[in-house]
Amino acid sequence: MTNDPRYSVDEPLPExxxxxxxxxxxxxxxxxxxxxPRVDGYERVSGSAVYPTDVSLPGMLHGAILRCPHAxxxxxxxDMSVARDMPGVHAVLxxxxxxxxxxxxxxxxxxxxxxxxxxxxxxxxxxxxxxTLDQAxxxxxxxxxxxxxxxxxxxxxxxxEPGAPPVHEGGNRLEPETTERGDVARGLAEADQVVEAxxxxxxxxxxxxxxxxxxxxxxxxHLTVWExxxxxxxxxxxxxxxxxxxxxxxxVIGHYVGGGFGSKLQAGKYTVIAALLARLxxxxxxxxxxxxxxxxxxxxxxxxxxRLKAGARADGTLTALDFAVLSAAGAYASGGTGGVxxxxxDLYLCPNVRTEATVALVNSGPARAMRAPGHPQGxxxxxxxxxELAQRLGLDPVELRLRNIPTVxxxxxxxxxxxxxxxxxxxxxxxxxxxxxxxxxxAQGSGHLRRGVGMACGMWAAGGGWPPAxxxxxxxxxGSANLNLGASDIGTGTKTVMAMVVSEELxxxxxxxxxxxxxxxxxxxxxxxxGSKTVPTEAPAxxxxxxxxxxxxxxxxxxxxxxxxxxxxxxxxxxxxISQPETRRKLVELQGLRRRALxxxxxxxxxxxxxxxxxxxxxxxxxxxVNTRTGEVxxxxxxxxxxxxxxxxxxxxxxxxxxGIAWGVGLALTEERVLDAGGSGRVLGANLHDYRLPTAxxxxxxxxxxxxDRPDVAANTVGxxxxxxxxxxxxxAAIANAVxxxxxxxxxxxxxxxxxxxxxxxxAKEG
Amino acid sequence: xxxxxxxxxxGLTRRGFLGTVGAGAVAAAxxxxxxxxxxxxxxxxxxxxxxxxxxxxxxxxxxxxxxxxLLNVLRDRLGLTGAxxxxxxxxxxxxxxxxxxRPRYACMTLAVAAEGAEITTVEGLMRGxxxxxxxRAFIAExxxxxxxxxxxxxxAAEGLLRASSxxxxxQIRHAMSGNLCRCAAYEHIFRAVERAARTRRNGxxx
Numbered sequence: 001m002t003n004d005p006r007y008s009v010d011e012p013l014p015e016x017x018x019x020x021x022x023x024x025x026x027x028x029x030x031x032x033x034x035x036x037p038r039v040d041g042y043e044r045v046s047g048s049a050v051y052p053t054d055v056s057l058p059g060m061l062h063g064a065i066l067r068c069p070h071a072x073x074x075x076x077x078x079d080m081s082v083a084r085d086m087p088g089v090h091a092v093l094x095x096x097x098x099x100x101x102x103x104x105x106x107x108x109x110x111x112x113x114x115x116x117x118x119x120x121x122x123x124x125x126x127x128x129x130x131x132t133l134d135q136a137x138x139x140x141x142x143x144x145x146x147x148x149x150x151x152x153x154x155x156x157x158x159x160x161e162p163g164a165p166p167v168h169e170g171g172n173r174l175e176p177e178t179t180e181r182g183d184v185a186r187g188l189a190e191a192d193q194v195v196e197a198x199x200x201x202x203x204x205x206x207x208x209x210x211x212x213x214x215x216x217x218x219x220x221x222h223l224t225v226w227e228x229x230x231x232x233x234x235x236x237x238x239x240x241x242x243x244x245x246x247x248x249x250x251x252v253i254g255h256y257v258g259g260g261f262g263s264k265l266q267a268g269k270y271t272v273i274a275a276l277l278a279r280l281x282x283x284x285x286x287x288x289x290x291x292x293x294x295x296x297x298x299x300x301x302x303x304x305x306x307r308l309k310a311g312a313r314a315d316g317t318l319t320a321l322d323f324a325v326l327s328a329a330g331a332y333a334s335g336g337t338g339g340v341x342x343x344x345x346d347l348y349l350c351p352n353v354r355t356e357a358t359v360a361l362v363n364s365g366p367a368r369a370m371r372a373p374g375h376p377q378g379x380x381x382x383x384x385x386x387x388e389l390a391q392r393l394g395l396d397p398v399e400l401r402l403r404n405i406p407t408v409x410x411x412x413x414x415x416x417x418x419x420x421x422x423x424x425x426x427x428x429x430x431x432x433x434x435x436x437x438x439x440x441x442x443a444q445g446s447g448h449l450r451r452g453v454g455m456a457c458g459m460w461a462a463g464g465g466w467p468p469a470x471x472x473x474x475x476x477x478x479g480s481a482n483l484n485l486g487a488s489d490i491g492t493g494t495k496t497v498m499a500m501v502v503s504e505e506l507x508x509x510x511x512x513x514x515x516x517x518x519x520x521x522x523x524x525x526x527x528x529x530x531g532s533k534t535v536p537t538e539a540p541a542x543x544x545x546x547x548x549x550x551x552x553x554x555x556x557x558x559x560x561x562x563x564x565x566x567x568x569x570x571x572x573x574x575x576x577x578i579s580q581p582e583t584r585r586k587l588v589e590l591q592g593l594r595r596r597a598l599x600x601x602x603x604x605x606x607x608x609x610x611x612x613x614x615x616x617x618x619x620x621x622x623x624x625x626v627n628t629r630t631g632e633v634x635x636x637x638x639x640x641x642x643x644x645x646x647x648x649x650x651x652x653x654x655x656x657x658x659x660g661i662a663w664g665v666g667l668a669l670t671e672e673r674v675l676d677a678g679g680s681g682r683v684l685g686a687n688l689h690d691y692r693l694p695t696a697x698x699x700x701x702x703x704x705x706x707x708x709d710r711p712d713v714a715a716n717t718v719g720x721x722x723x724x725x726x727x728x729x730x731x732x733a734a735i736a737n738a739v740x741x742x743x744x745x746x747x748x749x750x751x752x753x754x755x756x757x758x759x760x761x762x763x764a765k766e767g
Numbered sequence: 768x769x770x771x772x773x774x775x776x777x778g779l780t781r782r783g784f785l786g787t788v789g790a791g792a793v794a795a796a797x798x799x800x801x802x803x804x805x806x807x808x809x810x811x812x813x814x815x816x817x818x819x820x821x822x823x824x825x826x827x828x829x830x831x832x833x834x835x836x837l838l839n840v841l842r843d844r845l846g847l848t849g850a851x852x853x854x855x856x857x858x859x860x861x862x863x864x865x866x867x868x869r870p871r872y873a874c875m876t877l878a879v880a881a882e883g884a885e886i887t888t889v890e891g892l893m894r895g896x897x898x899x900x901x902x903r904a905f906i907a908e909x910x911x912x913x914x915x916x917x918x919x920x921x922x923a924a925e926g927l928l929r930a931s932s933x934x935x936x937x938q939i940r941h942a943m944s945g946n947l948c949r950c951a952a953y954e955h956i957f958r959a960v961e962r963a964a965r966t967r968r969n970g971x972x973x
Contacts, residue, residue: 037906037907037909038906038909040914041905041906041909041911042898042906043914044911044914044917045889045898045902045903045905045906045911045914045917045918045921046849046889046890046893046898046902047847047848047849047850047888047889047890047918048849049914050848051851051915053851053852054842054848054851056843056846056848134832134834134835206949207949208913208915208949209851209853209859209861209913209915209916209947209948209949209950210851210853210913210915211852211853256913256914256915257913258851258913258914258915258916259912259913259915259949259950261949288852290855291853291854291855291856291858291859490913491911491912491913491914491950492912493909493912651909652909654955655909655912655950655952655954655955656912658951658952658953658954658955659912659950659951659952660951661951662951662953663951687854687856687858688853688854688856688858688859688947689856689858693947693949694951695944695945695947695953696939696940696941696943696944696946696948696953696956696957697940697941697944699951699953699954703954
């Protein structure tokens, strides 16, 4: 799986030219792999970083969007007559306003920007622009809408029942995606133990701390948008298409983004609305959604209902896996539902596997890719079943997994070998560092406080990166450099890692590298930062660009030093002859560089190997304390062993790992979008008080990041695979397994709330 | 989720304000927005008050609407965009500033209620271009990812260290629990607070 379609939103990806030859892998790199603080740390801690939410332009107006309060309704009439004349109001916008009667680009559906058929709570109905945000809200409150409420369906299972209210014409069931290898019936017959279970995961919402939003400004027919986004190029393409503008007249700037996690891979309706309001008013317009709007309309990790039947021989080898999942897409199938089957298909060696993934349409906000889409849910199912199998077989959970390490990527087309797999090392080194055997053997306790340990593994089906990527590196006459790349740094440390690559090849210290990025007006094409692919996609292009600069530098230095260009290397701030180290010259003293004032190198991302699969791996270990009186779960300690090829920056690596653990804590213990199923159909508690993001008190008391640092030389020219998503794939399952070990009952449905746990404990007591 | 003790420690909150003077109008507005009520709503934005705010050591005299929050004034009127809006409902902590040395949510503090207090924002921790020691510790420990919640985290940490020179890990976790970080850099934030505390104890304080 080299080009994961879930991460190329709508726009076809171009290709970049082949780089000239493959550079040799780094051996003992000087700066790559070390722990480096971020190159943009000053901006982020001083408050001087300008996020789109902070952008303020002369004459700027504030836009706000009126949203449908019903789960399903037709808009009969929108009366803006009062709002239009409210103090400070400059424009009102409905589907009949000039330029607003446009298709909103859901693939496979005909739906307008302001669609009179509102299929979920929070659908956009109208918008206003006013001098202040308070005035805009006052105006929204004065808009009257005549709605015709329609019957709705919120639950995926119910949506598939006969007679369920149709979300769209043509029924609520999408064509299931199935895969099959071997003979599952035979595999189950050969098994000595069979476990069959059902599990579910709750719907989660991305909730980046910076809410979705933008500022739009027109200069004549030229549009500039500051967007809180993971990728400026997809936003540019979407705006150009909807507003019928050439790409050259749409500039999207996304220097800083306050988190996205998959929910900001594309433009929002709010982006187009801001552009339309700005054109109507001839003023810049800022639209930043409220926290409530963010919970209704900009994506979610869908609820999944899963079933898995697994068979194994007495020695622990798996004989069959039979898996089915039903996901709720929301009102439009627009991504975020795939990937649930990948753990079952690929993580363990198993000859007989069948998967079926069904997606149902329901009347809630559409799902979107959310950090490792599908994968934590699949791990929640598979890894709990693996623990049940281990128990029945009398095997240690780590040992069972070690007996099923795959040799090839069975989930890929043609069962390709991996470029590298660190799954075994994640397990063995992780278990050793965690003290797994000792901790597992320790008594769980007889009082109401029970201790338990659990573990789980995971793989990420993407994470290899892919073309295209175009990067420019410039070396100035004083030995400082400029790095120009289109990718967004969504908080993963992209800028820092890329500067480290430049520094590795050119010797330029990090604090002498200026970075220009994420601006369609000044940088080169990059796909959105998602899929854990930014490092493996962009870093090889940065390396290629740096090497091109170095080639030019050595060419002019060779002439001045009277040695062959291939006999030169960079040492600190000097070019040095390899055979005669006393023949050297400082970069700043090279006459050729002074004369040119600038060397420019363009680097491209070459293709991935065609005959190999590129996957990162993880094993997570966790110790919990369960209070059997209150049902509370305390996370005592957690260790995450991650194999993502080469560790590029030890500091940002571990930060990603700890972040991934917290995301797993959210899935396992705290996060759940609640819909008013028995009543209005609305999203309940659409705020950060009721929707519980993990806090400083919810993360494990002790956390360890254990990198399995093994450069993957077959994957790409920097040897790194993706990290940001694999870090949260096994986490929730590891917690669930630890809770089951401690409490003696297993919670198959996320989140593991005290109420759920207490109910199961009570049921177990009654026998 | 948020640190409710901050609400108790004083300051008129937005919620309290709506409860006393604006409830009728706001309730009507809410109904209108959500259910499409035909009843026209009277705007409540026309009267303003003069307020004097002491921010980062400077006095500012401003005309503000009574409903205007301190966060809005800091960002939109004074250009101090370090404090971030994340929820504007006292849930996330991205807008945390110090009011008389203690961490407060600027979104839950009305500008008119902040009169007479010493307000410090993340910009107020700087000496010119030079970062404060908490900020430097955040960089050294990589105590952030996207950075959006970071100014609020820095101010919560600053408030803690002004009250306690040698906080335990447990005290740090509690003190930082009113500030959400969706990237979840918490582990590194704890280490940064510990580092900054060490720096101060060793005489690096300002």
